[in-house]
Amino acid sequence: MTERLYYTSDETEGHARVTCCIAEPDGRHAVELDKTLFHPQGGGQPADKGWIAGVPVEEVVQRGESVVHILPQPLESGEVDVLVNAATRMLHSRWHSAGHLIGYAGEQYGWQPVKAHHWPGEGRIVFAAGEYAAVPDAAALTEKIERWQTDRLVRHIEFEEGRRKVRFGELSAYMCGGTHVSSLSEIGSLDITGIKVKKGQLIVNYAIK
Incomplete structure (x- = not known):
């Protein structure tokens, strides 16, 4: 081990x-x-x-x-x-943390993140619909994300029964074993590049600069 x-x-x-x-x-x-x-x-x-x-x-x-x-x-x-390699680590951390923000934003509209792909150039979050899910547009998601970034929320790491949880500020914690920025100010510009609903799932594509 x-x-x-x-x-x-x-x-x-x-x-x-x-x-x-x-x-x-x-x-x-x-x-x-x-x-x-x-x-x-x-x-x-x-x-x-x-x-x-x-x-x-x-x-x-x-x-x-x-x-x-x-x-x-x-x-x-x-x-x-x-x-x-510190540069590669930071790049991966920025993409992964950006994916968490999209997950938080999607939850605001009744969607639950179930799958994520945080590879540079291929960012994608897949959501399952909750009971009152509404499909947001890119501007709506971006507005929420930029507000959290402006607040420069910092990362917190917790452990629950041996399982690692990551959250930013007072946002909800996700079970996660990945690496993340120490503050949302380190992510940079985040763009929602696509939103679609397929087979009842919401798929949000994203990129960072």
């Missing part, structure tokens, strides 16, 4: 211990650490990029309770330096 430091820390540099290194079928190597700053691909968010012991991390995946780092060469057991 890997300790996930990114759950509670925004640090992108640190140290860890290699606990396991196994050759993959494709010739690369799966490296496990006792603790990691790397966010694996999942939860609608792409994996972090960076280096372990100076070796590029090509993929980060979750396997059971472990976070596995895929490297082009093996590493010996022992202490190593860990460095996450």
Whole structure:
């Protein structure tokens, strides 16, 4: 089981211990650490990029309770330096946090977010309809989102029965294992690029600048 430091820390540099290194079928190597700053691909968010012991991390995946780092060469057991690409981390955090804001805004119109895709250039939130759901337009969603951004709401992280929850200001908390900005002021400009209803679900596409 890997300790996930990114759950509670925004640090992108640190140290860890290699606990396991196994050759993959494709010739690369799966490296496990006792603790990691790397966010694996999942939860609608792409994996972090960076280096372990100076070796590029090509993929980060979750396997059971472990976070596995895929490297082009093996590493010996022992202490190593860990460095996450800070620019990529911030980009992913901005897209993921923007998706949460769209989820909050959709809830104001009776929709419940059920699926999210926070990949840069492919932002999309899917909602299920509540009893009194009304389809909002882009301007209505944007107005609510910009108000929260203007208030510069800060991120809060909580744990409930071992499960991580993330919220901004006094907005509701979502169960979430992703990375997020520390303040909504860091997201930048958020554009709603499309809204449609398909098979009873509301689909909102978005982009950030």
